[in-house]
Amino acid sequence: MKIPPEEEEEAPLGGSGVSGSPKFTGLGKEELLREAGTPLWARARLVLLVLFWGGWIGMLGAAAAIVAQAPRCQPLPTKTWWELGALYRAPPKAFGGDLRGVKVILDLTPNPAGNPVWGDAAKDSEVLQQVQAAMSHWLKEDIAGIFLDGIEELPFSAVAQWRNLTEQQPSPSGVDRVLVGGTRLQDPWRVHRGPGGPQLLLGPFLQPLEPKGDSESPEGAVGSPWEAWVSPSLRLQQLLLLWGLPGTPVLSYGDELGLQRPPKNQQLPPMPWESIEAPKTAGNGSEPPELELCAALASLRAHERSLLLGEAWPVAAGSAVAVLRRWDQSERFLLVLNPHGAPLKPFSVRREPEDPRQPPLPPSATVRYSTGPKEPGEQRLRLEELKVGPYEGVLLGFPYSPQ
Numbered sequence: 001m002k003i004p005p006e007e008e009e010e011a012p013l014g015g016s017g018v019s020g021s022p023k024f025t026g027l028g029k030e031e032l033l034r035e036a037g038t039p040l041w042a043r044a045r046l047v048l049l050v051l052f053w054g055g056w057i058g059m060l061g062a063a064a065a066i067v068a069q070a071p072r073c074q075p076l077p078t079k080t081w082w083e084l085g086a087l088y089r090a091p092p093k094a095f096g097g098d099l100r101g102v103k104v105i106l107d108l109t110p111n112p113a114g115n116p117v118w119g120d121a122a123k124d125s126e127v128l129q130q131v132q133a134a135m136s137h138w139l140k141e142d143i144a145g146i147f148l149d150g151i152e153e154l155p156f157s158a159v160a161q162w163r164n165l166t167e168q169q170p171s172p173s174g175v176d177r178v179l180v181g182g183t184r185l186q187d188p189w190r191v192h193r194g195p196g197g198p199q200l201l202l203g204p205f206l207q208p209l210e211p212k213g214d215s216e217s218p219e220g221a222v223g224s225p226w227e228a229w230v231s232p233s234l235r236l237q238q239l240l241l242l243w244g245l246p247g248t249p250v251l252s253y254g255d256e257l258g259l260q261r262p263p264k265n266q267q268l269p270p271m272p273w274e275s276i277e278a279p280k281t282a283g284n285g286s287e288p289p290e291l292e293l294c295a296a297l298a299s300l301r302a303h304e305r306s307l308l309l310g311e312a313w314p315v316a317a318g319s320a321v322a323v324l325r326r327w328d329q330s331e332r333f334l335l336v337l338n339p340h341g342a343p344l345k346p347f348s349v350r351r352e353p354e355d356p357r358q359p360p361l362p363p364s365a366t367v368r369y370s371t372g373p374k375e376p377g378e379q380r381l382r383l384e385e386l387k388v389g390p391y392e393g394v395l396l397g398f399p400y401s402p403q
Contacts, residue, residue, distance in 0.1 A: 152191045244307070320344050
């Protein structure tokens with residue numbers, strides 16, 4: 001018996017195999033066009049079209065509103081090389097006489113050990129002309145800058161003329177030139193900083209913020225040659241303060257190794273290169289703590305805008321010293337120092353949540369650096385549980401929050 005073609009197709013699929021069973025063939029082209037033109041389908045197409053374009057325009061408007069309401073990024077200020085890094089004050093022989101690749105700022109102060117520095121020479125036109133001639137000579141030798149101590153004692157007209165000479169005389173290597181002024185005054189606003197003043201001013205500006213601690217034994221110094229602060233127990237946290245506050249950090253020869261400075265006009269101690277190279281060779285990480293701090297904070301400062309560009313806000317922290325660094329929407333940094341011989345919990349007392357005098361702090365933060373014992377891995381803690389050991393300092397980081 002011959003099976004019809006329809007039954008041959010249905011039989012393998014379990015169909016009834018009955019000849020003449022109905023088969024769906026769909027609508028033809030003409031039937032589809034006829035049905036598509038009916039009022040029902042015309043209205044359906046119109047509704048779907050309106051929904052599609054309405055949804056698309058709504059999403060576009062929502063995206064535009066989000067962009068319009070988002071906080072604007074603060075434009076980055078123009079910074080020169082002496083504002084982006086640190087300055088290191090040392091005699092040329094500390095580098096073995098080889099200064100290639102080093103931006104040199106030359107000290108042309110006639111009597112750097114004097115007090116006052118210039119005295120009557122500040123009004124002597126012959127002395128001022130000799131200083132200008134020396135500046136012109138060394139600038140032709142491609143010196144990157146000139147340093148003059150006691151800048152507040154000099155006539156403003158002379159300082160303005162020397163700054164103009166420093167900026168306008170062409171550099172063979174194309175480096176930007178800088179006139180650096182030094183002062184013994186603790187108030188920087190008492191020194192003229194207008195267009196005719198020095199581009200960078202160094203002085204003992206951190207002394208009013210100096211954590212006195214429980215001992216007064218200034219056996220060393222950290223920072224610029226005027227910062228004769230430090231007792232050995234406070235050296236690390238004062239280095240942390242130097243790197244953590246706004247401005248250009250200035251280190252003197254041996255500060256990064258904890259070397260004590262000799263009395264004035266006496267020979268500097270030799271650089272203990274073995275204490276620098278031995279840990280690198282052994283790979284045990286036992287480098288001097290001062291060197292470890294300077295390397296870590298220099299790297300953080302180079303990569304974190306709040307440390308490099310940000311403003312500083314004092315934070316109430318009991319008898320501890322606390323400063324908040326922040327810039328735009330970048331990560332925030334909280335610097336906390338304990339200048340006392342007993343441990344402190346600076347944020348154990350609950351702060352008023354709406355105190356307009358205090359910047360907002362999060363409930364927890366990450367330890368980015370500590371002068372105390374190091375713990376492996378990332379350490380995150382609650383601020384109210386933070387405990388800072390005697391004469392220790394800690395740098396905490398936490399993300400930006402729009403609230």
